[in-house]
Amino acid sequence: MNSNPNTFPLRPLLVGIAAIALTTLVFDRARAGGGNFYPPxxxxxxxxxxxxxHMAFPAALLPARSWQAMMADLGNHFGEDxxxxxxxxxxxxxxxxxxxxxxxGQRYAGKLFRGLSASQAPLRITELPKWVKEHRELTPREWAAPEVKTKANCVACHRDAERGFFEDD
Ligand code: HEC
Ligand code: HEC
Known part of the structure; x- marks a missing residue:
């Protein structure tokens, strides 16, 4: 067996390198396509x-004033109590x-609130002008697909949504 004491520090070093590589990968992916990572x-x-x-929507997907308005009226939440x-x-x-x-969450939201005036507090992510724009190429038939059902069902199309990734896949 290799009893050279000099090889001992090798293992922690490799683990360190692997950890750095993984972190870089996650951040690269987060940045790919520009701002489509929203921390879970x-x-x-x-x-x-x-x-x-529904999935617990990442906080960075709406401005604070929208969350405030929503949380102040939970008894009347899209037809649910x-x-x-x-x-x-x-x-x-x-x-x-x-x-x-x-x-x-500002650095994640990027241009998501573009076209939204400071007086608007939409309760739906799916009504943000930028969201609508990003999804304009989807057809009514695609929205109505049984595995989608509703625009709010992000996970149907963004398989990694629960992990914060909303890329085109
Ligand atoms: C009792 C069920 C229920 C619970 C609990 C619930 N929601 Fe909802 N939520 C709904 C329904 C139903 C909709 C409308 C979904 C649709 O249009 O398909 C909705 C929609 C939403 C939307 C808008 C999605 C869009 O269209 O962009 C947000 C944001 C949201 N909920 C946040 C929350 C938050 C924050 C909480 C916790 C405080 C919460 N919800 C708890 C049922 C619930
Ligand atoms: C029916 C499928 C579908 C559903 C449901 C859906 N999306 Fe998307 N989404 C897409 C497609 C396809 C694109 C890519 C559009 C393009 O690149 O032209 C996209 C693009 C995006 C982008 C821009 C990504 C980028 O590459 O810049 C974001 C952010 C996003 N979606 C978030 C959401 C969120 C949040 C929800 C749920 C509230 C959601 N989507 C629901 C299909 C869907």
Whole structure:
């Protein structure tokens, strides 16, 4: 067996290199195509409460004012009652606004809010002018496909959406 003591530091070094390579890969992918990585929700309470009926949408996909408006009217959430107790609501509102696309998540949102005036607080990502523009080539038939059903079903077309990647695939 190789008993040369000089080979001992090799293993940690290799592990270090592998870790760097993986990180670079993830960031390269995130940047590929320009701004289509939106960090997945990292707060387990938000995942739990906002990921049951649909994917827990990344906070950077909407501006803070939209999250505020949505969280203030959860009893009337797209035809569903999604209301929460006051503490949970406050915690989720804080997470979503802190990481919103015009706050902490700004560097990820890129041009996503282009065409949106400061007075508009859309409740749907799928109504952002930039989102509509990015999806303009999809046909009514594609939207109506049984595996898609609704525009909000990002995962149907963006297979890596749960991991934050929304590329054309
Ligand atoms: C009881 C089920 C339910 C829960 C819980 C729920 N939602 Fe929703 N949500 C819906 C439905 C239904 C829609 C409309 C989906 C559609 O148009 O297909 C929706 C739509 C949305 C949209 C708009 C998607 C689009 O079209 O761009 C956002 C953003 C959203 N929800 C965020 C949240 C957040 C944040 C929470 C947690 C506080 C949450 N939801 C919890 C049912 C729920
Ligand atoms: C029916 C399939 C479909 C659904 C559902 C869908 N998308 Fe897309 N999305 C696409 C396609 C296809 C493109 C690429 C358009 C192009 O490159 O011309 C795209 C592009 C994008 C882009 C721009 C990516 C880039 O390369 O710059 C983003 C961001 C995005 N989608 C987010 C979302 C989000 C968020 C949802 C859910 C709220 C969603 N999409 C739902 C098909 C879909």
């Amino acid at each position: 929700v990292s707060d387990p309470v938000v995942v739990e409460e906002c990921g049951g009926c 999604a209301s929460l107790d006051a503490d949970t609501n406050a915690r989720i509102t804080r997470y979503l606004t802190d990481n919103a696309g015009d706050r902490g």
